[in-house]
Amino acid sequence: VPQIWACQSDTNIIEVALVDIGKQPHPYSIHNKTSKISYDDQALIFKDGPPNQLYFRLTDDDFTNRYKTFMIEFIKNKQDDIITKELIRSRKLYQSILRFTRIYRDEHGKFQRDDIGQEYSSIMTEHYGDVSVERMGPKYGLINRESMIFVVFKGRIAKDDLSIMICEQTTQWSNEIKEFILNGNVIYFNMPPFPYLCLNNIKASVIIYYKNQKIYQSTYVYMNFSDEELADLSFNESISDIDISMKKQKLSQDMVDTICCMPLILQKTSQSKPRKRLNSKLT
Structure with a gap:
């Protein structure tokens, strides 16, 4: 002054x-x-x-x-x-x-x-704290069809500030995800089919940008199964075990779709302990 x-x-x-x-x-x-x-x-x-x-x-x-x-x-x-x-x-x-x-x-x-x-x-x-990705899943799906993917964010996000790219280095293929749903701090989008169906177990990169800055990158595995192999997939096996034990148990096509759209955490559901109910203590 x-x-x-x-x-x-x-x-x-x-x-x-x-x-x-x-x-x-x-x-x-x-x-x-x-x-x-x-x-x-x-x-x-x-x-x-x-x-x-x-x-x-x-x-x-x-x-x-x-x-x-x-x-x-x-x-x-x-x-x-x-x-x-x-x-x-x-x-x-x-x-x-x-x-x-x-x-x-x-x-x-x-x-x-x-x-x-x-x-x-x-x-x-304006600043609402750092934005980051806590987890994404599932990280695998069939090569010839769309699979629903979810991404959980940490921090306040706006839909217009997000962009998602799918890239594969061997074939130089890339695809921008233009449509996704934002619900709170979770987004959902369809993973596009891989265009080269003759390849097996292709690893693509899912890259997420926030305000044009890369904040996350993860690997997504495109699996290429014949109809016979799909029928033999085990619902109880994790993705790491699928290549080893593809022909152990019968599985319907609908269940295969369910596997591709479910996070891996669902594998542990059967091992979780039952919740205690208050009513049982009152009787």
Whole structure:
């Protein structure tokens, strides 16, 4: 805070405005719990205009300390007919800047803006914690058909920020997953069939990007079985045992589909202990 301001005027106010990265008024709001709804001679913090603006009076302590601190609460408005998903994306409303403008009272008692001396903060970006993948499954499926895959995320995610690529190095094949379902922190999508059916047990990479940054990569095995081999698959065997014991037990086609769409954790279901019921203790 320049000392000369105190000599130039008996009333100095800092207007704090939230703007987008194009320095246009931001549709979101800023707030201070102690602010008054309008200006008066005793108000230290007040609102007197659009919701993206706040006003802070400079005090004697501010001039003594030569700096001013601001307590500001950022309020993200909900999406509606005005603040749409397209508007958020096109104007990058997840980023914002604070603009600081001095307003002072001149010798005639009128308030003047010092637009020449405006200052801007650094770009601020919304952050909800790191996004990562906890697990994905199943990691295998038939080569000639789609299989449902689930991915569990850690952290807050937005569907538009996700992209998924399937790549196979030997054949240089790749496929972008354009359709998937987001339910909370879990997404579901269909793993596409592998185009080269003459190959056996092909390992493809599932690569997940968040905001164009790679956050996860895992291997998915495309299995190539004949109808006779499918009929002999064991439901109780894990994927690592399938190649060894493909011809031990009979299995219907529907059960094969179920295996390809179930996480591996289901193999342990039969070994889990039964839950204790409160009713059994009361009898």
